[in-house]
Amino acid sequence: MRLQRIFAATATLAALTTLATACEDPAKAGPPAASPSASPTATAGASAQASASPTAAAPATLAEAQAYVQKYTSCENLSTGPADRVDLAGYAPVGAWSVTERGICSDTKEQDEIVISMVSDMKVHQQAYKDHITKRLDEGYWDAGLYEPVFSTKTFTVSARKTATALALAKSDLRVLVCNPDFTVPEGYKKEKALVDGCVLTDFVNARDGKGSPVQGPALASAGSIEELRKLVSPKAVDCTEMAVTDEHIQSIDYLPVVGRDGSSAWGVRQRAVCGKLGGATRAHNLNWLDLVSDMKTLQTRSKAAQLAEVGQQRNLTQSKLMVGTNVAVESNNPAVRKELYKLGFLRLDCEPAFSAPARSQVRKAQVDGCVLTDFERPTM
Incomplete structure (x- = not known):
């Protein structure tokens, strides 16, 4: 069965566009899959314009994406140069999974780094993400894709390492892409159809530290004697x-x-x-x-x-x-x-x-x- 006892690897390998989830065993984590952009199943043209979220905006450049993120949290010092703030070893390189450009900005309020990836064909990108998660699940990593949320919109994706930054981003039109079949959107949170079957988009932020989006449950038990x-x-x-x-x-x-x-x-x-x-x-x-x-x-x-x-x-x-x-x-x-x-x-x-x-x-x-x-x-x- 998929559920098995494993320990997460370092949280810096955030599962974003390319997705080595923090629960993965670094010894088993291989290089990102080859870009599926040439897949005959990809829908050209229309899919590139399709929305990852029905309400999300569609910035066309990194600067526009940065400006959008800044409406909800700090995103300063945008850089497209060598990664000196985030280890990108677990991310698919630019050119794979329809990623055309990548930038890193700093959330100075939460002392966090945010990775923004521009995507030319979001349907191809989501399919690649789903294929990656399916592979990890088949390898026994039952919580692949459940944590370190990947925020998706029409033309770009966003990943943050800290829960507080992710919660701020969840207040936007960005939606978390989840392709793990064990995931269920908790009551009270948005659930939208992704561009590929077997995945959902939601404003629910799941976090290992228990500090993610709150989930209402029954009152805790008590007794007077x-x-x-x-x-x-x-x-x-x-x-x-x-x-x-x-x-x-x-x-x-x-x-x-x-x-x-x-x-x-x-x-x-x-x-x-x-x-x-x-x-x-x-x-x-x-x-x-x-x-x-x-x-x-x-x-x-x-x-x-x-x-x-x-x-x-x-x-x-x-x-x-x-x-x-x-x-x-x-x-x-x-x-x-x-x-x-x-x-x-x-x-x-x-x-x-x-x-x-x-x-x-x-x-x-x-x-x-x-x-x-x-x-x-x-x-x-």
């Missing part, structure tokens, strides 16, 4: 037929809690309970932990440190995952339990470097930098 939390999650998600309110670090060889042995108060947890068979004559099993949280930032900070300590190591499959609400949390290593908790307003804390999720997933900002709250989990292979 440990008993309220028990009623909220049982029996819909957690089997709390047997529950013990305890600060003891109960564990088994099958279930390891998130909160450490140094006491729940050190993790910002006010009261703690465990549901399931606690063991005795038989081994403990079916354990899930319920937490009434007094300091959510502390809980997330401590959990982040524990997650980062596991990076590069063989992850212990018995380690529970932290599911949080507003002032409550549930720790579970059972995927079926977590699936039901998502429906009840819980989201999983994920602090994995370069975390990414399909656009249809919920991704919210956590209370600690470098983490997000999400309902997306990569399938185990």
